[in-house]
Amino acid sequence: xxxxxxxxxxxxxxxxxxxxxxxxxxxxxxxxxxxxxxxxxxxxxxxxxxxxxxxxxxxxxxxxxxxxxxxxxxxxxxxxxxxxxxxxxxxxxxxxxxxxxxxxxxxxxxxxxxxxxxxxxxxxxxxxxxxxxxxxxxxxxxxxxxxxxxxxxxxxxxxxxxxxxxxxxxxxxxxxxxxxxxxxxxxxxxxxxxxxxxxxxxxxxxxxxxxxxxxxxxxxxxxxxxxxxxxxxxxxxxxxxxxxxxxxxxxxxxxxxxxxxxxxxxxxxxxxxxxxxxxxxxxxxxxx
Amino acid sequence: xxxxxxxxxxxxxxxxxxxxxxxxxxxxxxxxxxxxxxxxxxxxxxxxxxxxxxxxxxxxxxxxxxxxxxxxxxxxxxxxxxxxxxxxxxxxxxxxxxxxxxxxxxxxxxxxxxxxxxxxxxxxxxxxxxxxxxxxxxxxxxxxxxxxxxxxxxxxxxxxxxxxxxxxxxxxxxxxxxxxxxxxxxxxxxxxxxxxxxxxxxxxxxxxxxxxxxxxxxxxxxxxxxxxxxxxxxxxxxxxxxxxxxxxxxxxxxxxxxxxxxxxxxxxxxxxxxxxxxxxxx
Amino acid sequence: xxxxxxxxxxxxxxxxxxxxxxxxxxxxxxxxxxxxxxxxxxxxxxxxxxxxxxxxxxxxxxxxxxxxxxxxxxxxxxxxxxxxxxxxxxxxxxxxxxxxxxxxxxxxxxxxxxxxxxxxxxxxxxxxxxxxxxxxxxxxxxxxxxxxxxxxxxxxxxxxxxxxxxxxxxxxxxxxxxxxxxxxxxxxxxxxxxxxxxxxxxxxxxxxxxxxxxxxxxxxxxxxxxxxxxxxxxxxxxxxxxxxxxxxxxxxxxxxxxxxxxxxxxxxxxxxxxxxxxxxxxxxxxxxxxxxxxxxxxxxxxxxxxxxxxxxxxxxxxxxxxxxxxxxxxxxxxxxxxxxxxxxxxxxxxxxxxxxxxxxxxxxxxxxxxxxxxxxxxxxxxxxxxxxxxxxx
Numbered sequence: 001x002x003x004x005x006x007x008x009x010x011x012x013x014x015x016x017x018x019x020x021x022x023x024x025x026x027x028x029x030x031x032x033x034x035x036x037x038x039x040x041x042x043x044x045x046x047x048x049x050x051x052x053x054x055x056x057x058x059x060x061x062x063x064x065x066x067x068x069x070x071x072x073x074x075x076x077x078x079x080x081x082x083x084x085x086x087x088x089x090x091x092x093x094x095x096x097x098x099x100x101x102x103x104x105x106x107x108x109x110x111x112x113x114x115x116x117x118x119x120x121x122x123x124x125x126x127x128x129x130x131x132x133x134x135x136x137x138x139x140x141x142x143x144x145x146x147x148x149x150x151x152x153x154x155x156x157x158x159x160x161x162x163x164x165x166x167x168x169x170x171x172x173x174x175x176x177x178x179x180x181x182x183x184x185x186x187x188x189x190x191x192x193x194x195x196x197x198x199x200x201x202x203x204x205x206x207x208x209x210x211x212x213x214x215x216x217x218x219x220x221x222x223x224x225x226x227x228x229x230x231x232x233x234x235x236x237x238x239x240x241x242x243x244x245x246x247x248x249x250x251x252x253x254x255x256x257x258x259x260x261x262x263x264x265x266x267x268x269x270x271x272x273x274x275x276x277x278x279x280x281x282x283x284x285x286x287x288x
Numbered sequence: 289x290x291x292x293x294x295x296x297x298x299x300x301x302x303x304x305x306x307x308x309x310x311x312x313x314x315x316x317x318x319x320x321x322x323x324x325x326x327x328x329x330x331x332x333x334x335x336x337x338x339x340x341x342x343x344x345x346x347x348x349x350x351x352x353x354x355x356x357x358x359x360x361x362x363x364x365x366x367x368x369x370x371x372x373x374x375x376x377x378x379x380x381x382x383x384x385x386x387x388x389x390x391x392x393x394x395x396x397x398x399x400x401x402x403x404x405x406x407x408x409x410x411x412x413x414x415x416x417x418x419x420x421x422x423x424x425x426x427x428x429x430x431x432x433x434x435x436x437x438x439x440x441x442x443x444x445x446x447x448x449x450x451x452x453x454x455x456x457x458x459x460x461x462x463x464x465x466x467x468x469x470x471x472x473x474x475x476x477x478x479x480x481x482x483x484x485x486x487x488x489x490x491x492x493x494x495x496x497x498x499x500x501x502x503x504x505x506x507x508x509x510x511x512x513x514x515x516x517x518x519x520x521x522x523x524x525x526x527x528x529x530x531x532x533x534x535x536x537x538x539x540x541x542x543x544x545x546x547x548x549x550x551x552x553x554x555x556x557x558x559x560x561x562x563x564x565x566x567x568x569x570x
Numbered sequence: 571x572x573x574x575x576x577x578x579x580x581x582x583x584x585x586x587x588x589x590x591x592x593x594x595x596x597x598x599x600x601x602x603x604x605x606x607x608x609x610x611x612x613x614x615x616x617x618x619x620x621x622x623x624x625x626x627x628x629x630x631x632x633x634x635x636x637x638x639x640x641x642x643x644x645x646x647x648x649x650x651x652x653x654x655x656x657x658x659x660x661x662x663x664x665x666x667x668x669x670x671x672x673x674x675x676x677x678x679x680x681x682x683x684x685x686x687x688x689x690x691x692x693x694x695x696x697x698x699x700x701x702x703x704x705x706x707x708x709x710x711x712x713x714x715x716x717x718x719x720x721x722x723x724x725x726x727x728x729x730x731x732x733x734x735x736x737x738x739x740x741x742x743x744x745x746x747x748x749x750x751x752x753x754x755x756x757x758x759x760x761x762x763x764x765x766x767x768x769x770x771x772x773x774x775x776x777x778x779x780x781x782x783x784x785x786x787x788x789x790x791x792x793x794x795x796x797x798x799x800x801x802x803x804x805x806x807x808x809x810x811x812x813x814x815x816x817x818x819x820x821x822x823x824x825x826x827x828x829x830x831x832x833x834x835x836x837x838x839x840x841x842x843x844x845x846x847x848x849x850x851x852x853x854x855x856x857x858x859x860x861x862x863x864x865x866x867x868x869x870x871x872x873x874x875x876x877x878x879x880x881x882x883x884x885x886x887x888x889x890x891x892x893x894x895x896x897x898x899x900x901x902x903x904x905x906x907x908x909x910x911x912x913x914x915x916x917x918x919x920x921x922x923x924x925x926x927x928x929x930x931x932x933x934x935x936x937x938x939x940x941x942x943x944x945x946x947x948x949x950x951x952x953x954x955x956x957x958x959x960x961x962x963x
Contacts, residue, residue: 012398016406019387019451026448027413030424037427043951044671045699063959089322092315099566102559104319106552111326113551114333115509117528118544121536122329125336125347129830148767150830151815165326194311215415223417226511230532233816234809237962240419245962247423247516248668250954257427260420271415345827362638365657430672437673438681519673520625520680522659533661533821534628 038257048253056258064242064259068266071238074153074228075221078160079168082217083210085161086169090209091202094176101177108169120159120230127155127231151233159227164220168213175209176202211278219267239263330548337541345535356538360546363539369527370543373508376439376523380446381503387447388454388503389496395455396462413452421449422516429517437519445513450503457502461495505551619875621653625666625685627863628658628820629840630737632892635900642892646882652875657682662773662819663691670868674702679870684879686736690776690861692948694733695726697866703732704867707877713884716910721862725945733864734880735909737839740929740940741777741859744841744851745833746826753833755855756785760808768832770825771805773817775957776943777859778805778835784857784941793947806960817961838929839906851929853939860940862909883910890916894924905930 038056042048061068086108093104111119127133127149137143149155179202187197225240239259246256336346340353361367395406413421425445435441469491473483511525518526528540631640643654660666666687670680687694697703708714708731717734727733745753749768753759759769760782772778779801780790786804788797808814815831822834827846841851867876882888889910894917895903903924908914908931917925928936947953 012394012400015390015394015398019391019455020406020409022387022447023409023413023451026425026428026444027421028409030428031420033427033431034420034424044696045949085322088315089319092319096315099563102562103556106555106559107323108326110548110552110555111330113505113548113555114330114544115525115528115547117511117525117532118333118540119329121528121532122332125828126329126332128347128828130828146766148830150825151767162326162329219415220417223419225419233812234814234961235812240417241962243419243423244515245664245958247426248671249664250958251668251671253427256423260423263417264420267415267417345824347824347828365659426672430675433676433678436678437676517672518669519678520659520670520682522657530659530661532824533819534658535824535827 034257034260037253038261040254040257042254044251053254056254057262060255060259060262064239067237067239067242068262070153070236071222071240071263072266074157074160074236074238075218075224078157078164078221079214079218081157081161082165082168083172083213086165086172086213090169090172090176094173094179095181105170105173109166112166116163117226119163120226123155123159123162124150124230127158150231151236153232153236155231156227156236156238159231160221160224163224163227164217167216167220171212171216172206172209175206175212179205207278211274215271215274219271222267223263333541334545334548337538337545339538341538346538346541356542360539360542363531363537365522366524366527366537366539366543369522369524372439372521373524376443376446377504377507380443380450380507381500384447384450384503385454385458385496385499388451388499389458389492391451392455392458392462396459396465410452410455413449414456418449418510418512419516421445422513425513426516437517438521441517441519442514442521442523445517446507446510449510449513450506453502453506454499457499458492458495461492461498465491501554508547616874618650618652618878619683619872620651621655622684622872622875622879623655623657623682624879625657625659625682626736627660627686629823630658630686630863630904630906631656632895632904633902635902641899641901642883642888645888646879649882650878652879654879660686661821663688663693664773665819667693667696674700674869677869680868681870682868683871683876684865685868686863686865688774688776688861688863689724689726690780690859690943690948691774692954694864694866695945695949697868698726698732702869704869704871704873704876705731706734706867706880707873710874710877711881711884713881713910716884716886716912718909718911721909724862727864733866734884736863736865736883737904737906738860738862738909739906740838740853740932740936741772741781741835741861742838742851742853743833744822744826744836744849746829746831746846747848747850749829750832752850752852754852756782759833759835759854760804760813765832766811766813767815768830769814770816770818770822770831770834771808771814772822772835773819773961775953776861776948779947779957780859780941780943781835781854781857785854787856790859790941790943793944793950793953798947798953802956802960809960837906839904853936858940860937860942886910886912887916889913890918891920893917893930894921896920897923907932 036050037048039050039053040048041051041053041056089108093101097104125131129148129150134143134147134149137149138145138147143149149158183205184197184201187201188194192200222238223240225238225244228236228238228241243256243259243263246252246259250256336349337356338352338354339346339349340351340355342348342350391406391410394400395403395410422445425441425448429435429437429441435444465488470483470487473487474480478486509525510523511529514523514526515529522530524543528536528544531537531540632642633639634641640654640656643656647653659669666685670682670685673680687697711734714730714734717730721735721738722730724730724733743753743755743759750765753762753765753769759765759771779793779798782801782804783790783793783797786797786800788794788800790797805814816825818834820837820840822831822836823840825831826834826836826849836851838851841849865876865880867873883892889908890913891901891903893903893905893908893913895901895905903917903921905924905927907929914925914931917931924930
């Protein structure tokens, strides 16, 4: 596939140097500082000191167990809905799109040319208590007459789902598009029903896309706090909200740092288990 | 590629015919609904950019006006925020793409010790929640006086998270690259540098451009990482956040729409050109 | 009037700010307000900067309804030649502090000459304790003599060396008369089932706890653990049974205007500036909170220019117009409580209706019903953590 250069010598390292150096200084080192800070104790009045304060971690889990669980919950539900919602469209574009594939993909991606915050604020307007959506749901008796959508978990999950849709749809499309339609034909020639053909042939072949999409959606969603802030109420706060307030408002850096690591660790564990379960080894390649 | 093998054993039954009509078009119908759902908030944003709000809050439609567009910078602070966002996006995307392209070249074309670790290093920022990226950078900046909070810290942060995107984009193109073209050039007497200049670079240029655009889009839109590291500087997303708390003025919608239209136009042109090319080739 | 913050200008401003530190800093260290260090004066100290960067809360300055400009700032420019870069980027003390503590803790300027923080939150005292505020150039503020007596010796800044009040205000309850009957007390706000999910409470501990403690019959000026727990639990109950929709800073205004809220714990002057005649504001029947927003000069700010501006707003005539606005010229005022003696007399000339508004120029009877939160409680770590956990879920 790729012919490696004969006289490579130091060339690859030279090519890598600037970028890797930058990332080391501004990604790896900060994480190190964060780890260091997570074991500190103190406050902004009298300063912080490094005291191997492992209790920061323990306290964080104990005190904010609810928010951690809620973050995973919301992110998982949003990912699931994103998957279910985008799969048919990705399928349609991949198999029936023809010449118009790229144009149709643009329809999926275009809404996300509008700033994330502005989109979410638009949802705040759309889901407002006296807005069209809520009134319709009330007429259909899907929502109580005093019911509302804003400041509920539903709105937050809906916001997360919406905001991360292209992260699910695009990888799905990419892997579906690569499936050779003749394989499906072959399955049907062998008397499989359309449905069977889908489940036994198409879906398994699209699995790499499903995996990539799930990861690309779940991971950022778990750490999100904007949807919870704008569309949710005090009962819908995610761990991102707590980290944000601990860092910037309470200036409780050690606790905030510990929580950040717990979040990261949780996500990495999840990614690892998920990769094992689904069996894709080229995780890094899948991301490409 | 259009459908599908003839359905076996289907009797000429009107009910079955209806059913197969539905089956054939349900995907289309669903997709149309899906697109409508995606575009709903965008439509709201665009429509309300033309609204003349009754009072301070832009939530109910009052009357049509061009004023918001004409006086888009009438709101104090919005112009400097937009300018800052554009500046940062431009510089960050250039630097990130340059660094990322170099890394992609090294990763794809060379086998060296540490290749796997480099891959992991590139992958990690993509799989770290933005809040952790922002918070850890803040922690770093709090422990040094070498950088000033504001333009410098924001720029560094943006370059950092854009590099991975650039690498991934360019890498994808490089992986499918036909090396024989380069070999042919070298067989014809070009040295490695000239080959790179005249053959490789033009061929991966679309990928570099794509990486540039991707980084630009990501940088202009970034909120979380910037929020943690901006000091008292205000980029456009930060401006929106602040303004929204007391009622975002319609000018926010104007800028949002403008960015949307520009990006959409660029993408459309690109696609239509591609479609035309493939049609000609066919 | 908007400055284009190019990188060059940013660096320039930081440099000017940095240069300004040296001279007033030396003066402050010498502890005298008139002597000049040997070596001659730098021209920086006595020369006004071309721009004054002023961060303030929203809806907190006079505004010309047609042009959306700020008449008092325009007049200041005409008088002194200094352009005021007025930025309304403060929504609540906590998040603003969060933004600026990074640079300040590294000794960097935040490119602001004046910022405004509230005294019923811990951050004002914290700024002073950490040495992140510049000393005022009192020689440039002769009008300081107009400061209301009750404001002259606050416990966080006994000699008014670092801060000067901008405005005072009261915390109470606003309600939308198209959506609900009058909401006049805490019991209604927190416990009326008809308002479930349609009310908000302020995320500021000093505001919310004062009001609820008063409703419980306790004294918020001297907080005891029992009083704290009673008030805290009352609010927590309202959170748990979903009575409270959200905790807000001044972002209660959009949902209140949208009709998503029937009532909101809110600040007195905001409602007037929102300008919706269906929204009414009252001090709760059992009492409300009193607070004062203070101007201070963050480290790196231009002390002289900031002090000259402060002197300008302490002129009773200027304050009167800023405060009351002028309906004849379509100017909306601040509508909070001014700290300047003599402002009322001028306000009567510009806008008698406002000048006679007891919320803006409160009688001693009204003032007796509003209390200032106990400063010690503001720095009690236990209370702070409990409160933070409550409002961020």
